[in-house]
Amino acid sequence: MITWNNLDKLTSYQELKKTESVDLAAVMAGENGAERVKNYSVPMAEGLAYNYAAKKVDDTVLAALEKLAEEAQLTEKFEALYNGEVVNTGEKRLVLHHMTRGQLGDAVVADGVDKRTFYVEQQKKIAEFANKVHAGEITNGAGEKFTTVVQIGIGGSDLGPRAMYLALENWAKKNDTFKMEAKFISNVDPDDAAAVLNSVDVAHSIFVLVSKSGTTLETLTNESFVKDALKNAGLDASKHMIAVTSETSPLAKSDDYLAAFFMDDYIGGRFSSTSAVGGAVLSLAFGPEVFAQFLDGAAAEDKLSLNKNIKENPEMLDALIGVYERNVLGYPSTAVLPYSQALSRFPAHLQQLDMESNGKSVNRFGEPVDYVTGPVIFGEPGTNGQHSFYQLLHQGTDIVPLQFVGFKNSQIGTDVVIQDSTSQQKLCANVAAQIVAFACCKEDENRNKNFEGGRPSSIIIGEQLTPASLGALLAHFENKIMFQGFLWNVNSFDQEGVQLGKVLAKRVLAHETDGALRVFSDLLNI
Numbered sequence: 137m138i139t140w141n142n143l144d145k146l147t148s149y150q151e152l153k154k155t156e157s158v159d160l161a162a163v164m165a166g167e168n169g170a171e172r173v174k175n176y177s178v179p180m181a182e183g184l185a186y187n188y189a190a191k192k193v194d195d196t197v198l199a200a201l202e203k204l205a206e207e208a209q210l211t212e213k214f215e216a217l218y219n220g221e222v223v224n225t226g227e228k229r230l231v232l233h234h235m236t237r238g239q240l241g242d243a244v245v246a247d248g249v250d251k252r253t254f255y256v257e258q259q260k261k262i263a264e265f266a267n268k269v270h271a272g273e274i275t276n277g278a279g280e281k282f283t284t285v286v287q288i289g290i291g292g293s294d295l296g297p298r299a300m301y302l303a304l305e306n307w308a309k310k311n312d313t314f315k316m317e318a319k320f321i322s323n324v325d326p327d328d329a330a331a332v333l334n335s336v337d338v339a340h341s342i343f344v345l346v347s348k349s350g351t352t353l354e355t356l357t358n359e360s361f362v363k364d365a366l367k368n369a370g371l372d373a374s375k376h377m378i379a380v381t382s383e384t385s386p387l388a389k390s391d392d393y394l395a396a397f398f399m400d401d402y403i404g405g406r407f408s409s410t411s412a413v414g415g416a417v418l419s420l421a422f423g424p425e426v427f428a429q430f431l432d433g434a435a436a437e438d439k440l441s442l443n444k445n446i447k448e449n450p451e452m453l454d455a456l457i458g459v460y461e462r463n464v465l466g467y468p469s470t471a472v473l474p475y476s477q478a479l480s481r482f483p484a485h486l487q488q489l490d491m492e493s494n495g496k497s498v499n500r501f502g503e504p505v506d507y508v509t510g511p512v513i514f515g516e517p518g519t520n521g522q523h524s525f526y527q528l529l530h531q532g533t534d535i536v537p538l539q540f541v542g543f544k545n546s547q548i549g550t551d552v553v554i555q556d557s558t559s560q561q562k563l564c565a566n567v568a569a570q571i572v573a574f575a576c577c578k579e580d581e582n583r584n585k586n587f588e589g590g591r592p593s594s595i596i597i598g599e600q601l602t603p604a605s606l607g608a609l610l611a612h613f614e615n616k617i618m619f620q621g622f623l624w625n626v627n628s629f630d631q632e633g634v635q636l637g638k639v640l641a642k643r644v645l646a647h648e649t650d651g652a653l654r655v656f657s658d659l660l661n662i
């Protein structure tokens with residue numbers, strides 16, 4: 137029997153609060169520190185490892201976290217989710233994104249169809265379509281090959297697919313699987329669509345309209361923008377556009393598209409990178425095999441999330457440590473710092489994934505919670521961030537837990553030896569140095585140059601960022617966020633907080649305003 141209790145009602149949470157906090161600078165110093173770095177590591181899928189040596193935990197805290205995981209029934213709740221229970225209570229929906237990459241438990245039949253079969257069918261349809269585009273069997277109106285794919289979408293229909301595309305672009309070029317360049321239009325700012333359209337050859341571009349709901353104002357506006365551009369170029373828009381949407385959306389039955397591929401309401405936008413939402417653009421850009429490898433990596437990581445032992449379940453452990461940092465140690469935010477230029481938009485994707493999922497003040501029954509929930513997430517790739525906001529991270533008044541990601545090898549492999557080291561070695565040296573600099577102290581008589589240490593971080597280390605390791609990395613964060621939602625007893629799968637702004641914007645556009653809204657409308661010349 138599963139019981140959904142608030143975090144502060146759990147005995148193990150009260151016990152966790154009583155544990156003595158770990159002096160990170162002390163435990164990371166000397167040989168003890170070296171041992172910690174060796175031991176505090178959990179293998180992930182696809183050669184990745186989650187290292188938490190520089191977190192403020194010790195065996196006592198870890199034992200308390202293990203009890204918390206048990207009492208909060210994290211494994212049981214995950215099981216309920218992938219077996220098709222209505223875990224998204226707010227919207228009364230199942231939560232099935234794991235099923236786009238495998239089947240962890242029972243067959244789930246919803247709306248009269250087996251859901252795994254449905255997702256696999258969509259993947260197959262996309263693969264066939266992409267192969268035909270690459271082979272020149274599906275062409276533009278003049279019978280010429282498409283050379284560019286442009287995705288139109290926003291939020292989950294943009295951030296994940298865009299981050300994944302950027303993560304694999306150079307890898308695909310290096311490994312001869314690069315098929316087409318991809319571009320993305322998301323913002324309703326007309327300069328976004330105009331600039332992208334100016335940068336592509338529209339006559340040889342295929343546009344992927346992605347909207348799960350089929351009603352998002354920005355996306356529909358950008359669709360019209362693109363259709364106008366196609367018309368102005370004397371082209372038939374329906375020969376240049378495909379759609380990815382849910383079967384119940386207004387776009388599903390339209391004749392305006394060359395083809396339509398489907399996801400459904402059981403996959404939240406921010407969890408949709410492994411569905412047709414990511415599948416169409418990534419299969420067109422890199423080929424369906426690359427997308428399949430990405431899915432396999434995610435599926436392999438999902439399997440690790442089933443483990444009851446927190447030391448063998450990197451997602452659960454990461455989630456528990458995050459809740460400890462947020463609720464017991466009181467840290468307000470988390471920085472995501474990938475030492476990989478290919479992951480330049482990964483922090484932006486995690487912003488949505490984490491903050492839209494767990495930025496909630498009421499529990500899953502709609503009752504206010506008496507504790508803090510999701511942290512503010514932000515980040516940039518290293519080493520760039522070091523020359524930007526790390527000052528605050530090192531010496532600011534808030535302690536910000538850090539999530540580093542690093543790879544031993546670059547994707548392209550072109551490198552240079554300057555002062556006895558390669559650029560890749562310099563990149564990796566920096567991330568190692570930062571972990572220790574944050575954790576350990578360096579005393580200086582000049583207070584301005586003093587480092588107090590005790591600033592926690594973890595790092596995910598991999599061999600190389602590949603389709604499979606990217607899939608594992610993505611699934612890690614998706615599952616971590618899911619476990620945290622279970623711990624906070626919030627519904628991580630709805631996003632009512634985005635509605636009010638949309639309603640008011642519509643009112644502004646209809647000139648139905650008064651008070652402050654009217655004056656702001658005037659100031660902005662609407």
Ligand SMILES: O=P(O)(O)OC[C@H]1O[C@H](O)[C@H](O)[C@@H](O)[C@@H]1O
Nearest residue numbers: 291292293347348349352405634
């Ligand atoms: O895919 P769509 O239905 O167009 O939705 C796009 C995005 O818009 C919404 O406002 C939500 O906050 C996001 O969760 C969603 O991903």
